[in-house]
Amino acid sequence: MMLRRAEFWGGLFWLAIGAFVAWQGWLLELGTLREPGSGFVFFWLGLIIVAFATSIAIGGLRGEGPLLGDLWRGARWRNVLLVVLALIAFGFMFERLGFVICSLALLLFLMTVVDPVRPTISIPVSLIAAVGVWYVLEKMLLVQLPKGTWVEDFIPF
């Protein structure tokens, strides 16, 4: 029962992070108090994180905080997963397909699959937003956006 507490798992996660930071600090060299080294602050911060994380994890073991499953009870977690996956795909394809195609695909996906909107709205909104933002940034503010290494030969502008 105690192992199902969110506090326990949250604490454990930060405990691992803190231990890693302290270890990295140790590797970077602590130096001396007269001349602190590059790892001095990392090492001590790592230990501070470990201390707080341990207290949080112990709280979880004592039964404090909600159950892990309760955090997502009734939540539309599928939407969250889809958005994160769409963003990762966007990141990977951004330089290959360019800003306009990627943004258009992202907007249409979000407005069609994640939280559906009528096509009569989603298509014009996506088109206007993707092309409009591209025009303002590229042409007016002179901010360079990826043209797309896979498609730049086919694009006239």
Next chain:
Amino acid sequence: MDVIAGLGQGFLVALDPINLLYCFIGVFIGTLVGVLPGIGPVSAMSLLLPVTLSGTPESGIIMMAGIYYGSMYGGSTTAVLVNIPGEAASVVTCIDGHEMAKRGRAGPALGIAALGSFVAGTFSIVALMLVAPALSRVAVAFGPPEYFSLMVLGLSILSFLTQGSMAKALLMAAVGVVIGLIGLDQINAMPRLTFDRLELVDGIGLIPVVMGLFGVAEILTNIEQQIRRDIVQSRIGSLWPSKEDLKASAGPVARGTVLGFLLGILPGGGAVISSFASYAIEKKLSRTPERFGKGAIEGVAGPESANNAAAGGAFIPLMTLGIPPNVVMALLLGAFVIHGLQPGPLMMSQNPQIFWGIVASMYVGNIMLLVLNMPLIGMWVQVLKAPYKILFPLILMFCIVGVFASGNAVFDVFVMIGTGVLGYLMRKFGYEAAPLVLAFVLGPMLENNLRKSLILSEGTFDIFVVRPISLVCLLIAAALLIAPLLPALRKKREKVALDATD
């Protein structure tokens, strides 16, 4: 420099047509993001940070400042009409503001919010103008120990005032410093926690971290629940409050203004805390406290004035000490640094046109906001009617564009996605992002001043206690950190957190 002469020079800068345009864009976007729930000043300022590069430093910073105080104005519209705070500082306005709207008094509620905000905003600018030069002269004497202790105090106050567990808030602050230190060591140029990735040598950028933790995390949190907006359908009517309303609001506006300004100056304090404090004070002082929560105009006037005054007060530690007291000011510090400027005690003597230009632009911006908020309320209501399922994809796209444009690197987009997921999980598990972001910004300064202090003192920690300013800061920080261990104080802190949650 004489205050009047400085202000004169400032108005020359602020009234330059291009700066007027930037100021207008800033307050307009600020009001818009204040009105829209789900996107706050932090996200908007991060988004527009790269845009400031195309203009002069003063233009960019005038626009960024305008977004901040503009969002304080705009937040009240959503709070009154929809019962959703447009941004965090308007949470309290929902209580009585929406009740007034339901009783057909949306107009006076919005009107008093705009008037109170104007009065408070103007007062805080005058105070900023008078206090900042004096504080700058004092701050010149600050050395590494004072700076270190002041930053420790700021992080302690923020952790103390954060809702929920203080251990979690302090943990977040420690994590923030670690992330802020990734990259080259400032003293010996040794790469730290870069894992042989070239992209990490210069450190992790502020914009992707902020956009992830606030922008993307907010969207992920919102889309997993059904958002229902209950917009007041009745006619808004005249915005001008009646004589009785003005009489009832005069005291709350005055008290909220002074309180907000003072809390805004404190590192770690700010608009949210001051609006709650103002509401509590007005309720306590009222002869009819039972009206609060049922549409008392004092419950709108006080908190709205307080949060706007705090927005002005928050400029003081940034401009005079170079230390941002909250996340928004941290972003503004980022804007200064991008333009090669370092806010601090020497700012007024080295870049008077920027300091006074910003101060003067805030007068101009406050007048623009009054003009924007009063007659354009109908337009903001229309904006509020846009469904979230159309808004969130657009906000996400703007986040990506803003992050990419800030560094021209896809790596930053991945940092934003990573911190977005982290921020979403942090909200789920009850960890606040604000201490992390402030510590992220202060981290390099904190480490630098700690190491310099230790080198100066030849390795003893006495240097932090023999200097009075440093000692006072550390004593207050220690008291705040020990406070939750004492049962009476813990109850008080939990009550503040509970009130905030309610």
